[in-house]
Amino acid sequence: RAAETRAELSRVTYESPWDIACQYAAAGEDDMALDWLEQALEDRNPNMPYLSASPFYDPLREDPRFQDLLLRMGLPER
Numbered sequence: 770r771a772a773e774t775r776a777e778l779s780r781v782t783y784e785s786p787w788d789i790a791c792q793y794a795a796a797g798e799d800d801m802a803l804d805w806l807e808q809a810l811e812d813r814n815p816n817m818p819y820l821s822a823s824p825f826y827d828p829l830r831e832d833p834r835f836q837d838l839l840l841r842m843g844l845p846e847r
Contacts, residue, residue: 771792772789772792772793772796772798772801775788775789775792776789776801776805785809785814785816786805786806786808786809786812786814787805787806787809787814787816787817789805790802790803790804790805790806790808790809790826791825791826793805794825794826794828794829795825797828799828799829799832802826802829803829803832803834803835803838806820806826806829806835806838807838810838810841810842817842818842818844820838820839820842820844821839821844821845821846821847822847830846830847
């Protein structure tokens with residue numbers, strides 16, 4: 770629910786896509802988390818270089834979209 774609220778707020782004010790992705794990942798909403806990580810990459814969010822090391826995204830590691838994000842950023846899989 771918190772992720773949905775922040776996603777709605779992002780339409781009228783800045784909300785960190787990295788943080789929203791983290792909340793969706795914690796809620797088990799993998800597709801939404803990955804969509805927001807894509808937005809974070811597009812926005813050049815300063816946290817993205819830590820994607821491969823962040824434990825917040827452990828549930829997403831096996832997802833091909835997550836692997837593609839790491840590949841595009843030149844990050845190790847961990």
